[in-house]
Amino acid sequence: MRWSQTFIPTLKEAPKDAEAVSHQLMLRGGFIQPLSSGLYIYLPLGNKVLDKVSRVIREVLGEYGAIELSMPALQPKSIWERSGRWETMQDIMMKIRDREEKEFILGPTHEEIITDLVARRVFSYRQLPLNFYQIQTKFRDELRPRFGLVRAKEFIMKDGYSFDLSPAGAEISYQKMYEAYFKIFHRCGMPVEAVQADTGAMGDGGKSHEFIVLTPIGEDMVVKCFSCGYSANLELAERKPKGVPEKQEGDKSHELVHTPNARTIEEVSAFFNAQVWKFIKTLIYIADENEKLAVLIRGDYEVNEIKLKRYLKCQQLRMATPGEIEKATGASVGFAGPVQLNRACRLIADLSLSTLSQAITGANKTDHHYQHVNPGRDFEMNEMADIGTAMEGDACVRCGSALNLKRGIEVGHVFFLGEKYTRKLDAKVVMQDGNESHLVMGCYGIGVSRMLSAIVESNHDGQGIIWPVSVSPFEVIITPVDFSDERTRVESLRIYEALKIQNVDILLDDRDERPGFKFKDADLIGIPIKVIIGKKGLDKNIVEILLRKDGTKTEVPLDKAVQTILETKRLCLEKLNG
RNA sequence: CGGGAUGUGGCUCAGCUGGCUAGAGCGCUGCGUUCGGGACGCAGAAGUCGGAGGUUCGAAUCCUCUCAUCCCGACCA
Numbered sequence: 001m002r003w004s005q006t007f008i009p010t011l012k013e014a015p016k017d018a019e020a021v022s023h024q025l026m027l028r029g030g031f032i033q034p035l036s037s038g039l040y041i042y043l044p045l046g047n048k049v050l051d052k053v054s055r056v057i058r059e060v061l062g063e064y065g066a067i068e069l070s071m072p073a074l075q076p077k078s079i080w081e082r083s084g085r086w087e088t089m090q091d092i093m094m095k096i097r098d099r100e101e102k103e104f105i106l107g108p109t110h111e112e113i114i115t116d117l118v119a120r121r122v123f124s125y126r127q128l129p130l131n132f133y134q135i136q137t138k139f140r141d142e143l144r145p146r147f148g149l150v151r152a153k154e155f156i157m158k159d160g161y162s163f164d165l166s167p168a169g170a171e172i173s174y175q176k177m178y179e180a181y182f183k184i185f186h187r188c189g190m191p192v193e194a195v196q197a198d199t200g201a202m203g204d205g206g207k208s209h210e211f212i213v214l215t216p217i218g219e220d221m222v223v224k225c226f227s228c229g230y231s232a233n234l235e236l237a238e239r240k241p242k243g244v245p246e247k248q249e250g251d252k253s254h255e256l257v258h259t260p261n262a263r264t265i266e267e268v269s270a271f272f273n274a275q276v277w278k279f280i281k282t283l284i285y286i287a288d289e290n291e292k293l294a295v296l297i298r299g300d301y302e303v304n305e306i307k308l309k310r311y312l313k314c315q316q317l318r319m320a321t322p323g324e325i326e327k328a329t330g331a332s333v334g335f336a337g338p339v340q341l342n343r344a345c346r347l348i349a350d351l352s353l354s355t356l357s358q359a360i361t362g363a364n365k366t367d368h369h370y371q372h373v374n375p376g377r378d379f380e381m382n383e384m385a386d387i388g389t390a391m392e393g394d395a396c397v398r399c400g401s402a403l404n405l406k407r408g409i410e411v412g413h414v415f416f417l418g419e420k421y422t423r424k425l426d427a428k429v430v431m432q433d434g435n436e437s438h439l440v441m442g443c444y445g446i447g448v449s450r451m452l453s454a455i456v457e458s459n460h461d462g463q464g465i466i467w468p469v470s471v472s473p474f475e476v477i478i479t480p481v482d483f484s485d486e487r488t489r490v491e492s493l494r495i496y497e498a499l500k501i502q503n504v505d506i507l508l509d510d511r512d513e514r515p516g517f518k519f520k521d522a523d524l525i526g527i528p529i530k531v532i533i534g535k536k537g538l539d540k541n542i543v544e545i546l547l548r549k550d551g552t553k554t555e556v557p558l559d560k561a562v563q564t565i566l567e568t569k570r571l572c573l574e575k576l577n578g
Numbered sequence: 579c580g581g582g583a584u585g586u587g588g589c590u591c592a593g594c595u596g597g598c599u600a601g602a603g604c605g606c607u608g609c610g611u612u613c614g615g616g617a618c619g620c621a622g623a624a625g626u627c628g629g630a631g632g633u634u635c636g637a638a639u640c641c642u643c644u645c646a647u648c649c650c651g652a653c654c655a
Contacts, residue, residue, distance in 0.1 A: 012604060012616065013590045017648050037647065092654065109655070143579080143653055157655085200655065210655095219654090413655060445655065481614055516615035523615090534614060 001474070003509045007044050009033075010521050020217045022456035023148030025465050029525040031452070031473075038145025038153035045525060046452065048473040050156060053451050054135050056187050056470055057158050064180045066131040066160055071113045073137055077103040079112045083424045094139045094153075106139035111421050111443055114161045118439065119427035125165055128429065128439070129173060133160035135448060147217050149453045150409060160444035165431070167418070170440035174207065174416050177444045181211050181412050184446070187576050189468025190455055192411065195222050196232040198306050199415055211412035211446075215457040218407035223390045228399035235306045238397045239390035241298065241352035244277050252358065252372040254339065259369045263334025265299050268369060272360055276300045280353065280361040280373065282336040284320035284328055284345070287312050292320065292328055292345040296338050296375075298352035301388040308387045311348075329364040337362035338379040339370055349381045350388040409454045410447070417441040465526030466548050469572040474507040476565055477527035481515045481534030491558065492533045495543070498562045504569060523548065529568055531561070 007030070014024035017034075026032050031046035042050060058068065080086040080093075094106040107113070114132055122130065135158045145151050162173035178194065185192035190213050197210040210233055212222050223237035224230070232238070262268045269276050279299030285308070287293060293312075297303050309317045322333045328344045329336040338347055338361060357374045375381050386397075392405045422428065422439045431437050459466045469475050476499060480492040496508045507527060509518045515534070522530055530546040537543050542555045545564060556564045 009588095011589060015589065016584080016591090019649065034647090089655095138655090140655080144649095144651095146649085151654090159655095410655075415655095447655080484613095514613055514615090514617065516613090516617080519615045521616080532614080536614065 001507050003507060003511050006507075008521075008525065009043070010524055018148065020147040020150070020453070020457070021460060022150075022217070022453040025456055025460055025524070025526075026148060026452065029465060031525075032148065038142055038151070040149065040152065042449075045473045049452055049467070049471055050448060052471040052473070053188060053448055053455075054158070057135065057184055057446060057448070060180050060184045060187065061133055061160065064131075064176050066133045066180075068134065069132055070134055070136060071107075071110050071117075073107050073139065074104050075107045075113060077105060079116060079425075080105065083112045083115075083421060085112070092140045092142070094141050108138055108140045109157075109445070110134065110136075110138075110159055111161065111417075111441075112425065115421040115425040115427050115441070118163055119422075119425050122163070122427070122439075123429055125429050125431050125437075129162065129164045129169055131160065131162040131173060131177075133158060133444070146219070147453060149449045150217070151219065152449065155447065156449040158446040158448050162442040162444070163422075163427070163439045164441075165429070165437065165439065167440050170416065170418075170442050174414060174442045177414050177442065178209060181414065181444070181446070185211060185213075185411065188451065188455060188471050189459055189576055190411065190451070191458060193222075193224075193231060193408075195224075196236065197413065198233060198235045206418055207416035209414050210410050211414075212408035213411055213454040213458055214406050214408045215454070216407055217457065218409045220408050220410050222406045222408050224404045224406055225396035225399060225401055226404060227401040228396060230396055230398050230403075234390060234405065235304070236310065237390040237403070238386055239388070239394035239403055240386075240397055240400070241301060241350070241355075241388060242391075242393055242395065243355040244298075245275075251374070254370045254373045254378045256363055256365075257369050257371055258367060260367045262367075262369070268360065269299070272369075272371065274360060277356075278358075278360050280338060280356070280359045280375070282329075282338055282341070282362055284325045284336060286318050286320050286324065287314040288316050292324070294328070294336065294338065294341050294345050294347050295350070295387065296347060296353055297350040297388050298356055301350060301352050301391065303350070304387060304389040307389075308348075311385045311387055329362070331362065331364045331366045331368075335362040335364065335366055335368060337364055337370060337373075338375075339373060340364065340379070342380055346383070347379065347381070348383045348385060348387065349375065351384060351386050352388055353381065354384065409450065409457065411451050411454050412444070412446045414444045415442060417443055460526070463520070464524035467526040467528055468576055469528045469569060470576050472505075472526065472528050474527050475505045475569055476529040476531060477507045477509060477522050478531045478533060479509045479515070479518050479522055481532065481536075483510050483512060485535055487538050488533055488535060491538060491543070495531065495533070495561050495565075499565060502562070502566055504565065528572060529565065531565060 009030040011028040014028050018024040018027050030043050033041040093108055096104050138157045139154050142153050145153055164170040164173055192211045192213050194209045194211055197208045199208045221234035223232050223234055259271050262271045265276055276299035281297050281299055283295045283303055285293045285295055295303055325333050353375045359373045360369055360371045361373050363370045394403045396403050419438045422441055428436045428438045456465050478492055478496055480488045483489055499506045528548045532544040541558050543561045545554045
């Protein structure tokens with residue numbers, strides 16, 4: 001491709017709306033153009049990268065026996081009612097009606113559709129296992145789109161769905177995809193890690209891993225232990241709380257203190273002039289609308305509702321309303337405490353209470369707190385569990401080393417779904433023994449458009465993007481120093497044509513611009529292999545080959561240029577595959 | 579949906595204690611000089627000052643409402 005014949009609107013300065021580096025660089029490099037919040041035009045360059053990423057995905061999934069199909073983005077509401085997800089996913093679905101007032105949604109994902117397909121067209125165990133995937137536009141009514149392509153209302157996703165005869169078979173499918181994902185992300189030049197994750201509205205709390213690229217703009221928090229390798233999403237990361245920072249004083253018995261208008265931890269700690277870890281926070285929850293719980297946690301920790309939900313094995317969990325709290329504790333909001341509360345509801349204590357004594361708690365009496373409260377002595381602690389959100393410095397449950405918290409972008413997610421959808425949508429086959437059996441499912445997503453952001457976040461420098469050659473919009477760029485110079489033009493075109501024949505995806509900057517201008521543009525859009533052809537070199541019968549990544553420069557004789565470029569490309573690709 | 583910020587040529591921004599034909603840099607068009615890391619000169623085109631209402635002799639500037647965008651939070655595959 002010649003630069004003058006494509007459309008690459010570069011910008012010297014980044015539009016002020018872009019904060020994230022990846023967003024800025026993709027805007028400046030002419031990869032995307034915003035249409036509205038969370039909606040982007042993929043310009044020719046951005047579109048090419050999407051194609052390249054999709055190509056890598058297709059290649060790898062092909063190796064693993066997955067088959068591609070395409071499904072409607074527009075889906076009838078009824079199928080979502082059948083699966084029960086109309087209820088659970090309503091808020092994020094884009095809803096529309098046709099002229100007959102029939103209700104539709106723009107699909108946020110396709111589990112229902114694929115399962116229905118399998119239910120209708122697959123009848124025998126002989127046809128299984130099956131592993132389908134699609135690369136398509138999906139829609140979510142995001143509360144807040146962010147960081148360019150990281151979180152958009154309309155985005156491109158690869159979604160895969162496996163169907164097996166047994167949990168054991170599904171386990172194998174899951175493992176295969178897990179492996180394939182590493183291959184895909186590595187080939188795209190992304191340092192990715194798999195972390196244990198929550199299944200959210202997708203599954204039933206079964207096995208699930210997220211693939212995360214660590215970056216400061218990530219939306220997900222990952223808990224990582226560098227010594228034993230444990231890593232999990234903060235949403236479910238296990239941890240051993242750190243002990244309290246100071247020695248506990250004496251063994252005074254608990255004592256009622258008048259604390260007018262001190263409700264929040266800040267207000268109460270100011271009142272007592274005590275550190276937050278001296279407090280026991282007492283939170284009242286309602287599980288599945290029928291059980292009232294008091295959850296106790298040390299003042300410096302937060303309750304992790306996902307962990308709590310898993311511990312309770314309940315479907316729904318919510319904080320109690322002020323009215324319910326008053327009813328349970330006999331005090332207005334802000335003065336709940338564990339002492340004598342077990343008469344009103346079940347007490348669940350977080351592990352962080354285990355090293356605490358002489359604590360401060362609400363007294364279940366408006367405007368009063370207790371001090372010198374000892375867990376176990378002043379209230380029973382029959383149930384202790386790890387239900388707090390992990391913090392930097394907590395100990396790893398496996399090896400005891402300190403845990404680290406990192407931000408990352410979720411680029412992939414694999415779920416073991418079991419029979420959740422196949423039962424609801426009645427996808428079953430006749431087995432060898434003649435009996436019918438529901439299929440066991442897994443699903444596997446990759447945020448394709450989001451991957452562009454993630455790749456740029458982990459592959460850039462002060463000058464611009466540095467695309468891994470596997471996904472770069474062009475593999476090689478030829479920058480003639482002065483294209484109007486006869487000899488330069490002839491040699492540039494000769495090499496350009498020769499490389500094209502060799503299937504090199506190549507961009508020739510044939511613009512009538514000053515060299516510095518062209519060099520800057522080339523670096524900004526991030527083409528990994530740069531070829532510079534100019535009079536100076538031609539006088540010595542050489543051209544220069546530079547690597548965008550580290551700037552290494554090789555001068556090669558004219559007649560070796562094509563061969564050397566091919567070799568350079570091969571080496572770059574090899575590194576990504578290895 | 580709560581908190582914060584910002585809206586002035588395509589992009590970045592100045593002007594904002596009210597005062598004449600609204601400015602700069604980059605970009606764009608033409609001409610000339612240049613040409614190995616975002617050149618220079620001259621000439622030019624381009625702005626409903628986000629929108630509506632109000633105060634005033636007079637509003638980009640003050641007030642009210644509204645819309646849009648971004649950031650933090652809530653939520654989320």
